[in-house]
Every structure is written in structure tokens, then in C-alpha cells.
Amino acid sequence: MALRVIEIVTPREDKEEVAKSLESQRPDEGYVFWATPLDDGESLSFRIVLQVQESEDVLDKLEQLFAWTEKYRIVVYPAEATLPRLDDLSRKEEKDKAAFPEEKTKAHNRISREELYADVLDTTLLSSNYVMLVIFASLVAVIGLMRDNVAIIIGAMVLAPLLGPNVGLSLATTLADSKLSLEALKTLTVGVLLCFVIAAGAGMAFGLEQMNGELAARSVTEYSDIILAIVSGAAGIISFTLGVPTSLVGVMVALSLLPPLTASGLFLGAGLYQEAGGAALLFLTNVICLNLAGVVTFLVQGILPLSWWDKERAKSAIFRSAAIWTVLLAALVALMLFRNRP
Known part of the structure; x- marks a missing residue:
């Protein structure tokens, strides 16, 4: 399945809030993310790499969490591959073995x-x-x-x-x-x-x-x-x-x-x-x-x-x-x- 990169540009003072929110959602969605300072010295760029079928759920949650205004900007673009791989098969096997699997929104087999x-x-x-x-x-x-x-x-x-x-x-x-x-x-x-x-x-x-x-x-x-x-x-x-x-x-x-x-x-x-x-x-x-x-x-x-x-x-x-x-x-x-x- 294709990969997508979601880039979020936020004010530097919101770093902890954004990082905490992304970290809390990561086990469910199975993405990786990191933050990079931008040249203006006042903003950060958070990049998330994930499967395309997960992108709509993540974008919806981001919009609900941060109530997008002019100080935020989100950009989505395709990625060819990522290493290490996003091992969806292992995550699925772990969830299937769990005694009480968490409910999760069904992934859409399409773009966001x-x-x-x-x-x-x-x-x-x-x-x-x-x-x-x-x-x-x-x-x-x-x-x-x-x-x-x-x-x-x-x-x-x-x-x-x-x-x-x-x-x-x-x-x-x-x-x-x-x-x-x-x-x-x-x-x-x-x-x-x-x-x-x-x-x-x-x-x-x-x-x-x-x-x-x-x-x-x-x-x-x-x-x-x-x-x-x-x-x-x-x-x-x-x-x-x-x-x-x-x-x-x-x-x-x-x-x-x-x-x-x-x-x-x-x-x-x-x-x-x-x-x-x-x-x-x-x-x-x-x-x-x-x-x-x-x-x-x-x-x-x-x-x-x-x-x-x-x-x-x-x-x-x-x-x-x-x-x-x-x-x-x-x-x-x-x-x-x-x-x-x-």
C-alpha cells in the first residue's frame, strides 16, 4: 500500500502539546513522526509517515485536536518508501492476540x-x-x-x-x-x-x-x-x-x-x-x-x-x-x- 507524509507546521511554543498528542495516537495508527525547526526560528515542522489508508483518520483527529487556525498548516504528499518499514503485519498479529483488543476506526482502503x-x-x-x-x-x-x-x-x-x-x-x-x-x-x-x-x-x-x-x-x-x-x-x-x-x-x-x-x-x-x-x-x-x-x-x-x-x-x-x-x-x-x- 502507498505511503503518505503529513507535515504539520506549528508555532514553537506548541511543540510539547503537539508532540504529546501525536505520541498518544501513534500506537493506534502505526505511524512514525519527528520534529524539525524551521528557518524563521518561530515554527516547527512535524512530519508523520504512515500508510495511505490511515491518513484520513489521522487528519480528522488532528483537525479535532488542534482546531486549525492561521497559525497551523498541514500538507500531505506521497512517499515512495520508508526504512525501517511500517510493519503493519506485526501490529495486526499483536492486536489479534490481545485478550481485549481496542476498538479502532476501520481503515479506508483509499486516499484521504x-x-x-x-x-x-x-x-x-x-x-x-x-x-x-x-x-x-x-x-x-x-x-x-x-x-x-x-x-x-x-x-x-x-x-x-x-x-x-x-x-x-x-x-x-x-x-x-x-x-x-x-x-x-x-x-x-x-x-x-x-x-x-x-x-x-x-x-x-x-x-x-x-x-x-x-x-x-x-x-x-x-x-x-x-x-x-x-x-x-x-x-x-x-x-x-x-x-x-x-x-x-x-x-x-x-x-x-x-x-x-x-x-x-x-x-x-x-x-x-x-x-x-x-x-x-x-x-x-x-x-x-x-x-x-x-x-x-x-x-x-x-x-x-x-x-x-x-x-x-x-x-x-x-x-x-x-x-x-x-x-x-x-x-x-x-x-x-x-x-x-x-
Whole structure:
């Protein structure tokens, strides 16, 4: 399992209090720590090395213990290895042999809430880089669909940054974070509109002489697409919570958010309104399933706010969000039944 370093910068006069608190928690969490004076002569840096699955519990306890203000600062960063090793197997064996093992919060097999938030925020913020990636991915998707070239379409899927805002929206729901939710919605809306306008413009300018296989595949929605979108969405959320960005490439290809959106714009621009509606239905199905799977997966992974009042707000937001996405999915299924009726 990966390692993390938690660095705490504190005033020098708080050294004894911080050291005592860290020492009291060390037997339960199994970390090592040490203190280093900083150049300003007024501050100390405490560094803690621990397993990544223990980091969230430690960060939560630190926040509760020290009630973070401007005089404290905490930074989390990865570590490749440490010697001597953190011998978790020996600690587990000792606890199993104990006559009265102490109760301990179950370790999360994922990165901490704070680290996850930072990773998701990076992919959720609206920026010039995001806009350029959407433009480039949309142009690549248009070319791939019009040329019926699978390899080019896969390249567009990998380039497209539309997965990030959807994950940000799911995380915002589970954390009851309205600011992140608004940012995710804004970023997703800009990306969707930009891609659709580019594709519609290409459809109007060049038309569609004939229906090829790749375009036809995006003009209909099968029931298997719902299962694929839910499974791929859950896999994408797990990839985020494990801090494994390389896994997201496969998720982007499997979930396929950009091609149906691009196909819908191409069809609309070319005057093929029924096909445009079918491609739009597929895109909406993917988005709804991704967000529904995201909220449920974050909840299963134990992603919740720290304070009890925020947890109560989050539970209410999760229930409302899950209900909304479920109703929308049911409406899409009903629309699919209507469209497929002979």
C-alpha cells in the first residue's frame, strides 16, 4: 500500500502539546513522526509517515485536536518508501492476540478525503486549459465520426475532460459542498455547450453524405448502455479514490461521454433531427448513470464530511440527489421504450 507524509507546521511554543498528542495516537495508527525547526526560528515542522489508508483518520483527529487556525498548516504528499518499514503485519498479529483488543476506526482502503478533494478539484475548475482540451477533443471527435475511424474517436475520448466535472458534482453532493457543486455544473455546462456548438457547426458546414457505422452506433441507446455507464462510472470513482489516474484512461473510453454528444451536434447540423435526439439520449444516459453511480460509490467508500452537522446536510443532499438521478434515469428508460415501440 502507498505511503503518505503529513507535515504539520506549528508555532514553537506548541511543540510539547503537539508532540504529546501525536505520541498518544501513534500506537493506534502505526505511524512514525519527528520534529524539525524551521528557518524563521518561530515554527516547527512535524512530519508523520504512515500508510495511505490511515491518513484520513489521522487528519480528522488532528483537525479535532488542534482546531486549525492561521497559525497551523498541514500538507500531505506521497512517499515512495520508508526504512525501517511500517510493519503493519506485526501490529495486526499483536492486536489479534490481545485478550481485549481496542476498538479502532476501520481503515479506508483509499486516499484521504482532503487528498481526494484536491485531486477532483483540479479536474473540476473551469480554466483556459479545460476549454482548449474540449475544443481539441471535439474537433478530433468530429473528424473520427465523419471518417468512421475508431482509433481517432478513442483519441477524442482520452482527450476529453468531461469526466472530471461529473466526478466533482458527485463528490460535492456527498460532502454537501455547494461551492464545488456550482463550479462543477458551470464547468460541465461550458464543456457540453462548446462541444455541441462545434459539432453542430461542422454538421452544417459539411453535412453528412451517408450514415456510417460509428455515427449509427451513437444514434441509438440500448439497455446494455445503461449497465455499461453505471459500471464504468463506479470504476471511475474508485480510480479517483485510489489515487490511480492511469486507470481513468480506460474509464474515459468505456464511458464514452464525448462521441454521442458530438454525434448529436453533427446530426442536428445536418438536419437529421431524429438521429440527433437518439445521440442526445445516449449522452444523457451516460451522464445520469455516471452521477448516480458516483454518489452511491462515494457513499460506499465512506466519503462524508467530518463534522456531524455537515454529515446531516450531506445525507439529505445524497438522498435528494440519488432520487433526482433515479427519476431521470427512469424517465430515460420510459423514453427508450417509447422510441423502440413498433
